Amino acid sequence: MFESAEIGHAIDKETYDREVPALREALLEAQYDLQHQKRSAVIVLINGIEGAGKGETVKLLNEWMDPRLIEVRTFDQQTDEELAHPPAWRYWRQLPAKGRMGVFFGNWYSQMLQGRVHGVFKDAVLDQAINGAERLEKMLCDDGAVIFKFWFHLSKKQMKDRLKALKDDPLHSWRISPLDWQQSETYDRFVRFGERAIRRTSRDYAPWHIVEGVDPHYRSLTVGKILLEGLQVALNAPKTKPRSNVPPLPENHDGLSLLDCLDMTLHLEKDDYQEQLITEQARLSGLMRDKRMRRHALITVFEGNDAAGKGGSIRRVAAALDPRQYNIVPIAAPSEDERAQPYLWRFWRHIPARGKFTIFDRSWYGRVLVERVEEFCTQADWMRAYGEINDFEEQLSAAGVIVVKFWLAIDKDTQLERFQEREEIPFKRFKITEEDWRNREKWDLYRNAVCDMVDRTSTEISPWTLVEANDKRWARVKVLRTINDALEAAFKKSDKKRKK
Amino acid sequence: MFESAEIGHAIDKETYDREVPALREALLEAQYDLQHQKRSAVIVLINGIEGAGKGETVKLLNEWMDPRLIEVRTFDQQTDEELAHPPAWRYWRQLPAKGRMGVFFGNWYSQMLQGRVHGVFKDAVLDQAINGAERLEKMLCDDGAVIFKFWFHLSKKQMKDRLKALKDDPLHSWRISPLDWQQSETYDRFVRFGERAIRRTSRDYAPWHIVEGVDPHYRSLTVGKILLEGLQVALNAPKTKPRSNVPPLPENHDGLSLLDCLDMTLHLEKDDYQEQLITEQARLSGLMRDKRMRRHALITVFEGNDAAGKGGSIRRVAAALDPRQYNIVPIAAPSEDERAQPYLWRFWRHIPARGKFTIFDRSWYGRVLVERVEEFCTQADWMRAYGEINDFEEQLSAAGVIVVKFWLAIDKDTQLERFQEREEIPFKRFKITEEDWRNREKWDLYRNAVCDMVDRTSTEISPWTLVEANDKRWARVKVLRTINDALEAAFKKSDKKRKK
Structure with missing residues (x-):
């Protein structure tokens, strides 16, 4: 050579x-x-x-x-x-x-x-x-x-x-x-x-x-x-990329999707909720203070239908913790500096250091959700993104970062109710925009994108958790419990490794 | 209390x-x-x-x-x-x-x-x-x-x-x-x-x-x-700040400005230039490798008339050094992320670590030059900036950062010649824009701004050096020599301190 x-x-x-x-x-x-x-x-x-x-x-x-x-x-x-x-x-x-x-x-x-x-x-x-x-x-x-x-x-x-x-x-x-x-x-x-x-x-x-x-x-x-x-x-090089010859992703031929299989009636009574919420919050608080956390970092990704309750769930998670430990990163349209970089760059910026916890409110999955549906990027771009994202999460995982990903799912009727409620309550009016109504019209496109996303990026090192979120109480407890289980599993695994 | x-x-x-x-x-x-x-x-x-x-x-x-x-x-x-x-x-x-x-x-x-x-x-x-x-x-x-x-x-x-x-x-x-x-x-x-x-x-x-x-x-x-x-x-609070009652800066009543006192005929013959350039470059190279540089960092600021030769001078400085030691930061309009922060933030981002050297091609002085003349900020803003900048440089100096500031001055005829030359030579065409011609029309406004800037921000810890730049050779050698003198003076000073 x-x-x-x-x-x-x-x-x-x-x-x-x-x-x-x-x-x-x-x-x-x-x-x-x-x-x-x-x-x-x-x-x-x-x-x-x-x-x-x-x-x-x-x-x-x-x-x-x-x-x-x-x-x-x-x-x-x-x-x-x-x-x-x-x-x-x-x-x-x-x-x-x-x-x-x-x-x-x-x-x-x-x-x-x-x-x-x-x-x-x-x-x-x-x-x-x-x-x-x-x-x-x-x-x-x-x-x-x-x-x-x-x-x-x-x-x-x-x-x-x-x-x-x-x-x-x-x-x-x-x-x-x-x-x-x-x-x-x-x-x-x-x-x-x-x-x-x-x-x-x-x-x-x-x-x-x-x-x-x-x-x-x-x-x-x-x-x-x-x-x-x-x-x-x-x-x-030509300014516009050549039209890719990537075939479109196949639809489910029987029309049945993963999201249809969720039991949307799952719910918690108020008393059960209070009790379980406090239990899981205490558990999270304890786990985050565990010495073994020093070898890890934690990332949670919140995606979901508009009005599915991402914000409320995030607040229940945050409430369990010392604010010095976590950082919440809301993801909106990229800034000018961010647009001048590969799309994962803006997330790399916020990767937590060891011992820390970053909560992403929306995430890199925007590429295969909103950017796909709204055609902000080409099909080749978002098709490629599945692999790029898996690579990214593998690197995180290899460095001890625990990645927990949630899709908060509600049905179309529940969304309508919540939209209307938001328009009525003054301090919630910021939560609802014209865009939310427009997104709602694309319900089926988003559903397909979500199913493809889960099929392609729910991996052993970083699985997706679908959360039945028609009932907010159920959703919040499930989110907390899932994070806790993931932390415990990671701690156990690294204990085993150290014993070897 | x-x-x-x-x-x-x-x-x-x-x-x-x-x-x-x-x-x-x-x-x-x-x-x-x-x-x-x-x-x-x-x-x-x-x-x-x-x-x-x-x-x-x-x-x-x-x-x-x-x-x-x-x-x-x-x-x-x-x-x-x-x-x-x-x-x-x-x-x-x-x-x-x-x-x-x-x-x-x-x-x-x-x-x-x-x-x-x-x-x-x-x-x-x-x-x-x-x-x-x-x-x-x-x-x-x-x-x-x-x-x-x-x-x-x-x-x-x-x-x-x-x-x-x-x-x-x-x-x-x-x-x-x-x-x-x-x-x-x-x-x-x-x-x-x-x-x-x-x-x-x-x-x-x-x-x-x-x-x-x-x-x-x-x-x-x-x-x-x-x-x-x-x-x-x-x-x-009202969206527009109240019109400040800061009085305008007085003009020089005899019309004589600092810039008029420069001897614009200063020049170097080619042979002298070659010899002095090499000498000063070797000197800079040696000083930057001096052990005492580990206790310092170096910043040079290049401001000057359009076409005064900032780029050429910067390249002669850079040519003396190992590119791992320095970083050149060209300053143009601020990006979106930068606009969401106080104006000094974008410069703090690029402050060199100990042992390193940052060359600013235009700088924080934009506030009192282009932003003042073009009225991108209010008079109160740029009037306040003199003090803010002095504070900023004092902090740098206190931390061992050596700040060397150049104003490269040419006269109006020389600028015209260079503009015309730039328009004729193909690979220089990027250096000349409509904006340059527009700025030229504001020659007197810029001259006043420069004089005020020097009067208010040329300090003991960080003096301005006015460079007679009609002759590029003279300017380049003067720039290098000034940097070298500043480094030597700083080294001597910190030697003295350590002996105490």
Whole structure:
């Protein structure tokens, strides 16, 4: 895989000097077009052998292009805030907005290779990380990002010569850290695992580019031309995505849906409710104070028909807790900053740190509910979202985050009653808008979307709970009990793991 | 000051039960109106004696009001990211957006009182912190924020009884940390320094409310009513601010301005330029790698006439450095999320951590330049901004951040030449817009604004450097040299301090 990058590529100064001006000009122009279009974020990953010109290349890009539109991100030691969140969180919070370029110097590949080279984990874990990288990049590209992955290469001999030369040069010696030197010993491992990662993550939408690092002229021109070409392709891509040939989801041929199977007569008498509510609230309060909660975080997702009682349920959950422990995030239309990012970005922002609890009032499932029904996104977008969401929740789960998801279901008559009630009571008038009435007309479309959502995203690691919510008391107790059961199950599971 | 809060205030259950429903309804309505108006952020500061019901009150607010519009923020130990930034950074990044309510449980007052009570610093430093709090609150209120400051009080005897009762109650004992108990010993100090802070920060726009904490009914109703009243006043405030009676800034009566005194013929020959540029770049590179840089951060601000060469100067600075060290932040119109915050918020976001360097391409000075000239803000707003900016920079400077500010000045003829050149060269066409031509027509207004800005914000801790920029070479070298001199001076100063 690295053969072509050890044969001594070189470009003479004359050629270089002749070609650079036009290249720079074209790169600048592409960069401004990109900013103007605001359709794509550009992500440049810088990896490879120490001394192969990674730093020099990043510096050069900042000289050749407009550095005001470039963000260079380094990921060294994780900060304590980063350590309290799922591993991908640190990358999400540094993603460049559409129209801008992020140069990730140190990135998910460096992190996984460092870990594997130094024996922190074995191949199986490396492969998981590789797979995670692949899915992240796929998702970013589907969202319009342009990803360039550069591996700067040197043969072992070239590296040793290069490190020696740098060490002797007083102007450059600051660059060589003990860790870099150490890498000279572990060159073989680094190259072997690097190849594994490259092999399995080189994809049409985000291929790797292996660049021989010895000759600066060759290296610089190569990188510049690859960037330019990639940018131009992205800039000239048709504005509207081609109509996807994804077949529509099949309807249930007998007309029977999951939601029809709920027993909507379930209810609680007032006394039973009071008693059970207090019991479950005390249980939740105890569980959240359990020492084992320090190893976890909790997320609850509330989705449901309009007027199904999401707000009331959320308040009963919150009432059990110390407000310092939880955070309620209401999801409405995305803001400008949020629209300039992949759609999961706005949720990554609110992922709780270990020990904390975030309540999402509506959530990332908007993509396959309102955005699908109202056609705010294409069918390809929302069809893809099922997988992206499962990935997302798997990452949360792997980091110890417990995800509990509710669909609060009411029937059409109950909704009508509640709408009318809301219009009559003054301090509830904010809860009802024209839009609610319009959504109501699309009842069947929403029902189909909900059933598809549950079928495709109710997983072992994060199942959906359908809540019969015609009776508010029943719904509130069921919500609390489900959260408590999930916490207990997670605690038990992690106890078992620790015993092993 | 606490006398009225030690006399045993109490409200009987019957009265409480009778009054609460209407209060809750009114609070909810106020909250929704607030969200709807999106004019004010609400900040509730919770302070006072341990065991006086702080936690219970925060919990109650979340029960009574819509918790989806409330963010409870706790500030305990500073994270390592927070420690690498100026002290106020942690509060700025948690400010609620307009239309929302932030409950700051643990805040600037707790931080300063903890420090003083435990003897980390003396009165003089406490007074500085108090003064800082006052200025922060004034700025927030001028921006439309509504701040409620609650001090929950108990007499010493009441506190001891209360802590004992909580300790004996198995359901509550988790709340009592060793630190809380310790506070029983330091009650006197806490009350004494608390009084000092309250006395000096109780202002018409953000008064303190001292609430006796013994009786929950009294405490809860009192807080609820204070909140409601304050919210209603804010909601009913006139939409447009009253025309300020601030007199306009005087013009120079002889027509001579600071900018007229620059020698615009200053220039460098090509050879001198090459040599000096390389020298200064090497110097900058060395200074940024100096160990003493770890105790500092660097900010440079670039303002200037359109086409004065800000971009070119920034690139010459960046070219000297490892791109991992710096971050360039171009400032254009604020985004939606940024508009929902005080105007300095978007700059606080980009304040560099220790050891890092942020280059602002245009800056917070937009307030007193373009926003003043184009009348995007009121005269009162931009007049106030001079002081707010000086405060801001003082905070940066106190935290070791070196702030270097440039005004790149060209004359009117030079600007015309450059505009015409930009229109002719294809890859420069992005640099010139209709707006640039319109701004040019306001040359004199901008000149006055610049002179006022320099007169009012060129301070010892952060002076302005006027750069004669008709000759780009001269300007670039002067910019680099000024940054280098500032770094050296700061290093020397902090060496001296450490020797003491």
